[in-house]
Amino acid sequence: MPVFNLNINNKVYKITAEADMPLVWAIRDLANLKGTKFGCGMAQCGACTVHLDGQPIRSCQMPLSAISKKAKITTIEGIAEPTLHAVQKAWIEEQVPQCGYCQSGQIMSAVALLKTNKNPNDEEILAAMEGNLCRCGTYQRINQAIKNASKML
Amino acid sequence: MKNNRREFIKNLGLTGIGLSIGIDGFSKNVALKKLTPATLALEINPFIIIENTGKITLVNSRPDMGQGSTQAVPSLLAEELEVSLDQVSIIQSDGRSKYGSQQSGGSSSVRGLWMPLRQAGAAAKEMLIKAAAEKWGVNAADCYAEAGKIFLKGSQKSVTYGEVADLASTYQVPKNPKLKDPKDFKIIGKYNKRLDVPDRVSGKAIYGIDAEIPGMVFAKVVHSPRIHDTIASIDDAAARKVVGVLDVIKIERAMPHTKVDAVAVIAQNQWAALKGAKALNVNWKSENGKYLNQNTSEYFEAAYAAAKKPGIRAEEKGDFDAHFESASTKLEAVYETPFLAHAAIESENATVHVKDDGTVEVWAPIQGPDGALSQVAQYLGVPEEKVKINVTLLGGSFGRKAYMDFLNEACDISRKIKKPVKVLWTKEDDISQGPYRPAMLSRMQGVLENGQAKAFHHQAIGESIAGQVFNGLRPNTADDWLSGELSQENHQYNFEVNKVSYSRVKTSIPVVWWRSVYASNFGWGQECFIDEMAHEAKKDPLEFRLELLKNASRFTKVLNLLAEKSDYKTPLPAGKAKGIAVFRSFDSISAACVFVSKTDSGIKIDKVVSVIDCGMFVNPDNVKAQTEGNIIMGIQAATKGGITFENNQCVQSNYHDYQVLRNSETPKMEIHIVENYERPGGVGEPGLPPIAPALGNAIFNLTGKRERKLPLGV
Numbered sequence: 001m002p003v004f005n006l007n008i009n010n011k012v013y014k015i016t017a018e019a020d021m022p023l024v025w026a027i028r029d030l031a032n033l034k035g036t037k038f039g040c041g042m043a044q045c046g047a048c049t050v051h052l053d054g055q056p057i058r059s060c061q062m063p064l065s066a067i068s069k070k071a072k073i074t075t076i077e078g079i080a081e082p083t084l085h086a087v088q089k090a091w092i093e094e095q096v097p098q099c100g101y102c103q104s105g106q107i108m109s110a111v112a113l114l115k116t117n118k119n120p121n122d123e124e125i126l127a128a129m130e131g132n133l134c135r136c137g138t139y140q141r142i143n144q145a146i147k148n149a150s151k152m153l
Numbered sequence: 154m155k156n157n158r159r160e161f162i163k164n165l166g167l168t169g170i171g172l173s174i175g176i177d178g179f180s181k182n183v184a185l186k187k188l189t190p191a192t193l194a195l196e197i198n199p200f201i202i203i204e205n206t207g208k209i210t211l212v213n214s215r216p217d218m219g220q221g222s223t224q225a226v227p228s229l230l231a232e233e234l235e236v237s238l239d240q241v242s243i244i245q246s247d248g249r250s251k252y253g254s255q256q257s258g259g260s261s262s263v264r265g266l267w268m269p270l271r272q273a274g275a276a277a278k279e280m281l282i283k284a285a286a287e288k289w290g291v292n293a294a295d296c297y298a299e300a301g302k303i304f305l306k307g308s309q310k311s312v313t314y315g316e317v318a319d320l321a322s323t324y325q326v327p328k329n330p331k332l333k334d335p336k337d338f339k340i341i342g343k344y345n346k347r348l349d350v351p352d353r354v355s356g357k358a359i360y361g362i363d364a365e366i367p368g369m370v371f372a373k374v375v376h377s378p379r380i381h382d383t384i385a386s387i388d389d390a391a392a393r394k395v396v397g398v399l400d401v402i403k404i405e406r407a408m409p410h411t412k413v414d415a416v417a418v419i420a421q422n423q424w425a426a427l428k429g430a431k432a433l434n435v436n437w438k439s440e441n442g443k444y445l446n447q448n449t450s451e452y453f454e455a456a457y458a459a460a461k462k463p464g465i466r467a468e469e470k471g472d473f474d475a476h477f478e479s480a481s482t483k484l485e486a487v488y489e490t491p492f493l494a495h496a497a498i499e500s501e502n503a504t505v506h507v508k509d510d511g512t513v514e515v516w517a518p519i520q521g522p523d524g525a526l527s528q529v530a531q532y533l534g535v536p537e538e539k540v541k542i543n544v545t546l547l548g549g550s551f552g553r554k555a556y557m558d559f560l561n562e563a564c565d566i567s568r569k570i571k572k573p574v575k576v577l578w579t580k581e582d583d584i585s586q587g588p589y590r591p592a593m594l595s596r597m598q599g600v601l602e603n604g605q606a607k608a609f610h611h612q613a614i615g616e617s618i619a620g621q622v623f624n625g626l627r628p629n630t631a632d633d634w635l636s637g638e639l640s641q642e643n644h645q646y647n648f649e650v651n652k653v654s655y656s657r658v659k660t661s662i663p664v665v666w667w668r669s670v671y672a673s674n675f676g677w678g679q680e681c682f683i684d685e686m687a688h689e690a691k692k693d694p695l696e697f698r699l700e701l702l703k704n705a706s707r708f709t710k711v712l713n714l715l716a717e718k719s720d721y722k723t724p725l726p727a728g729k730a731k732g733i734a735v736f737r738s739f740d741s742i743s744a745a746c747v748f749v750s751k752t753d754s755g756i757k758i759d760k761v762v763s764v765i766d767c768g769m770f771v772n773p774d775n776v777k778a779q780t781e782g783n784i785i786m787g788i789q790a791a792t793k794g795g796i797t798f799e800n801n802q803c804v805q806s807n808y809h810d811y812q813v814l815r816n817s818e819t820p821k822m823e824i825h826i827v828e829n830y831e832r833p834g835g836v837g838e839p840g841l842p843p844i845a846p847a848l849g850n851a852i853f854n855l856t857g858k859r860e861r862k863l864p865l866g867v
Binding site: 036 | 192216218219220221346347349350351352353354355357358359360362363365369396397422423424427428469496497498499500547548550577579580581687774778779780781782783784785786807808809812813815816817818821822
């Protein structure tokens with residue numbers, strides 16, 4: 001079976017898996033980082049969002065074979081600076097999560113947005129967050145938390 | 154899930170009025186007992202554990218699916234015990250009967266546990282105060298409790314609860330402890346951040362899907378596309394060649410009312426199980442005799458036929474039919490709501506280990522550990538003492554995870570392969586297998602006399618949840634889950650003549666409770682039809698309601714607050730409109746005003762103002778959060794396509810064709826809470842039922858066209 005050396009959160013994990021295994025399962029079941037969630041399995045919900053070299057991707061659609069050797073993967077466990085990222089602090093302040101299952105993905109999308117756009121307007125927030133579903137309906141708080149976080153950064 | 158109040162009280166053992174705690178162990182003479190010698194933990198009652206070290210543990214008996222029970226339930230204990238939640242550890246109950254009913258459902262947690270848990274906290278506090286007084290040789294009346302310590306008034310003396318827990322353990326538990334005046338509450342009714350939120354934003358919170366047991370294997374269950382088919386043959390040659398696949402076995406999907414065939418692909422990791430399932434070829438044998446109205450077109454045809462005939466009378470004041478026949482001004486309309494899937498982002502899953510020694514351990518995101526305990530014991534034929542239930546957090550549920558067919562699947566697989574196994578449904582299983590909120594019709598009839606509302610009839614038509622799930626509805630009986638919600642006692646509209654009836658339309662499409670249960674169906678018919686009557690009477694829909702509700706002060710307060718906060722009386726410019734609705738469910742009243750506007754691409758929802766009177770509540774911010782969630786889910790239910798069945802199988806399969814609301818579709822939301830000292834009502838569901846009808850009424854006001862069938866084209 002192929003072996004992949006995945007750099008996840010600046011740590012190299014030696015992953016032995018089939019080349020077509022989507023990254024989400026390598027992260028969850030083989031690297032044992034459970035913060036990244038599996039949702040729809042077809043890039044509809046965004047629960048599995050992680051960063052690949054800083055870009056938000058749906059890890060359920062990314063086979064291990066498509067990840068370059070130098071790629072840096074960041075998951076929800078890897079964004080803290082050092083304890084909590086500004087986005088996470090804003091999420092707590094706004095009391096965003098209800099069940100919280102989608103929030104790792106929401107936060108990863110928000111962190112990626114604020115990296116490239118320090119002060120996004122409403123349309124830019126919606127465009128960046130449209131791929132992340134929340135069945136509990138926390139969207140209004142998510143958008144407010146992103147605005148608050150942008151002021152903290 | 155609907156939770157019958159009488160049944161609830163019986164489960165808690167609260168039948169004796171004087172002995173109002175009634176939870177096992179609490180009524181014993183000496184209720185304190187050592188838990189483990191190692192920690193010297195003392196259990197004051199099943200919900201409060203105080204260790205000699207000072208560590209205090211409170212038990213949350215209601216699983217948290219996002220509704221906030223992790224905070225709300227222990228707050229009831231902490232308020233009376235005089236501790237703050239950041240001083241204590243909170244653990245989830247395990248289903249044992251000493252915790253009473255542990256089902257999260259029917260918006261019942263706070264309203265059901267309001268008195269028992271406050272009394273449990275107050276009794277423990279009295280015992281600790283008595284122990285401190287004895288230790289100091291003073292009167293208990295001269296001591297008071299605050300922040301986990303007992304103080305002697307007018308002195309610097311204090312002891313921690315841990316220091317006097319041993320002595321307190323020798324006392325009888327007071328049967329009628331003094332409860333705090335709600336005006337003195339420090340936690341209940343106050344804004345407090347939920348302490349479980351940091352884990353939920355850092356990936357540390359543990360959901361069912363995250364369970365990890367040594368030696369565990371993974372299973373993907375392949376279900377019958379037509380739900381009820383049997384297996385003619387299994388070709389598993391390709392599946393077994395998938396690297397990581399360990400086995401392919403025939404299993405059963407045991408639903409509450411029926412068992413059907415299924416196949417499990419067992420693998421070393423989840424991906425291999427999914428891949429193996431794709432490579433599997435199951436030859437399903439049609440079971441034509443088992444499909445009953447299993448196409449939505451057949452079901453609705455039967456339902457519309459039933460709407461032309463009288464139903465079974467549930468309640469009647471006056472003679473409705475006589476009034477209707479002789480009336481000069483009468484209205485009649487039929488309203489339709491579709492089947493809906495719950496579609497939580499975390500699909501159904503369970504991890505089960507049926508062990509060699511005859512014990513069973515479960516890790517699962519389920520709404521009721523007590524129900525899971527008895528279900529697993531019965532299903533596997535083992536005594537309940539040998540079953541251990543570990544409830545994880547739920548990644549959403551909305552009623553679905555109180556229907557534990559997926560848990561039985563994990564039990565069946567583990568007993569067959571003799572290993573711990575995690576069963577994870579895919580989103581396709583979740584959407585296409587059910588159970589669903591039943592589709593229903595409301596046949597509405599109304600009579601006006603001299604411009605005044607006179608008579609009202611709501612005929613509910615469709616499948617009975619209790620009837621299908623529990624086989625619990627006798628023939629020619631009205632389902633009281635729904636007739637209760639439609640009763641005049643519930644809606645409070647003061648019609649001189651009022652009738653509720655029910656026509657059951659059976660289907661083999663699996664059905665179950667869905668957030669706010671039947672209220673989510675029937676709010677649509679009731680509240681749109683009230684608007685129709687108002688327009689016929691040439692009255693403003695708000696004024697029309699206020700007249701009919703003039704003796705129902707909590708309703709009128711809710712509506713007047715809604716009118717104020719939505720600036721109802723100010724006319725809107727052309728191309729904009731608003732609509733209102735009010736509905737009581739789970740002992741709470743909620744009203745909504747939905748604002749819509751015409752755009753080039755159609756109708757847009759601009760804003761929703763919602764008012765809720767849920768009596769006393771624990772955390773106002775959580776009431777708002779739940780109501781926001783109800784607005785979002787209510788709009789989805791009103792505007793997105795429902796579940797349909799063709800060729801006896803579900804047409805939809807994932808979020809691309811069963812759509813839930815996305816971020817950009819979120820309207821501006823304003824939530825207002827009526828503050829009072831009324832008995833607590835539900836919070837997790839009551840905000841949903843008024844949303845669809847308020848939207849339908851707004852669209853009528855915008856377009857002049859009366860929509861009676863969901864989903865609406867928005």
